[in-house]
Amino acid sequence: MSWLQKLLPPKINRSEAAGRKSVPEGLWSKCPSCEAVLYTADLAANQNVCPKCSHHSRMRARARLDGLLDREGRFEIGNEVMPVDPLKFRDSKRYADRLNAAADDTGEGDALVVMQGAIRTVPVVVACFEFEFLGGSMGSVVGERFVRGVRLAVEQRLPFVCIAASGGARMQEGLFSLMQMAKTTAALTQLSQNRLPFISVLTDPTMGGVSASFAFMGDVVIAEPGALIGFAGPRVIEQTVREKLPEGFQRAEFLLEKGAVDMIVDRREMPERIAGLLAALQRMPALAS
């Protein structure tokens, strides 16, 4: 112990390392866009939207559903459906191990959480992608849970909302994954036949097999500000065309300009906007604001 440490009162007299550890990890976050240093709890309370520059950071599925759905009368659909490894797939790691690791990290069984509930009193079924689970990739479980959500919506005569956040199809399930594109999209025909609205919300990122299946089949297609949305990934396109991609390419604002989406909605206004649209499409009275 040095002479200085001996002089210090016990409260200050802590080793540097221990002092650092006493600050909980992730107390502060830095906005990836404006680099403002934010109190993490504030950021979470603001739905992961930077209060300074309105940058929309990615969000976990359950946190999002929590912000979107009314407290009362929610319940989950399709969580009994769990993944298997049909091809015994193995690259540098076994797919089965990747599934277990993803489940441990996220607390989810797969990359889609489906719930029945209400958005600002409008009853609805909502499917929400969990990007943290293997990049929100769509395999057999995502497809089946999606379809069970749609089926329940048809049975209960409820509108269906999907919030996408996905890198695309899940390679480790091979062609089974590709077929989920056909499966999820075909299920939507039942909503249409019953005149039930489908609202598709595209968040960062919505790519590949998810983008090129049900995502753009919404009666209304909404994008979040700044979200990357497209069929092919920017790197693949750059390698194919061998030129630099234009500024803002495949971002929500670019898609709005090209006529690919109906509107861009700030996450904090999402519940009101979706509820308003659903009420109008179902000829319900206007909602009290």
Next chain:
Amino acid sequence: MKTTFLDFEQPIAELEAKIEELRFVQDDSAVDISEEITRLEAKSQALTKDIYAKLTPWQIAQVARHPQRPYTLDYLRLMFSDFQELHGDRAFADDHAIVGGIARFNGQPCMVIGHQKGRDTKEKIHRNFGMPRPEGYRKALRLMKLAEKFGMPVLTFVDTPGAYPGIDAEERGQSEAIGHNLYAMAELRVPIISTIIGEGGSGGALAIAVADTLMMLQYSTYSVISPEGCASILWKSADKAADAAEIMGITASRLKTLGLIDKVVNEPAGGAHRDHAAVASSLKRALAESLRQLADLTPTQLVERRFERVMAYGKFKEQAVA
């Protein structure tokens, strides 16, 4: 046409070169060497059969991409009559990577839609290597709706590395175009029979392949991503493409075992590129049989049956929720 030999076909190539040489000297040779030529030809046949009997998935992927493999327009010529090509999506352009039109199959009018690759450099570029842009998928959709209106079955032929990953394609809504086709095919009120004739590359293939009957030629492939693409993402190296091809299950026989396709149509020994007429005649028989199987279904039955088929895709387990 001189056969192009793939890497793993080198032993065949050497033998064929020898036969060619003997044929050349035969004309001014005093001794009769025709017997020797016949012997070598039989040997070459046997060797081809031997090599093709144990192709790896990655080798099959090479055969599926063989530059002399028959393309959609070849099958149109060999299996159909009275083909009248219909062009354009009525909104932007005519995409040459997808061809389509009205033709007769054993006398029956039907709509034919397929990816089209090019053989020489100029045509390859013209066909964009068989990679459609959104207008290609929208043309296909327009033709499917036309078929539905006039009660014609839709026969599609799939042969694409994938939908085109380009700036213009993204700008015009590649995702929406593909998604829209998946949706429309799910409720189309006429029979749809799809055959993978070469490469079935991901969403770009599926966009014309949601079908009542899905068939694959013996040495075609169908996959969620190309073996090279899968390798470069999961192994961080495109050199592992052979491993990726192995594990993803991209071949006709594997996909038949997995229950993802209905029928495998056999190819002549050494692959479709060695005998276009032979593979066309096998495929024609298979198509006729599939059409017969679907002929008695009403439009409503067809759509319901197709819907149930599509809903059954996927492998998962169900367990009690804690």
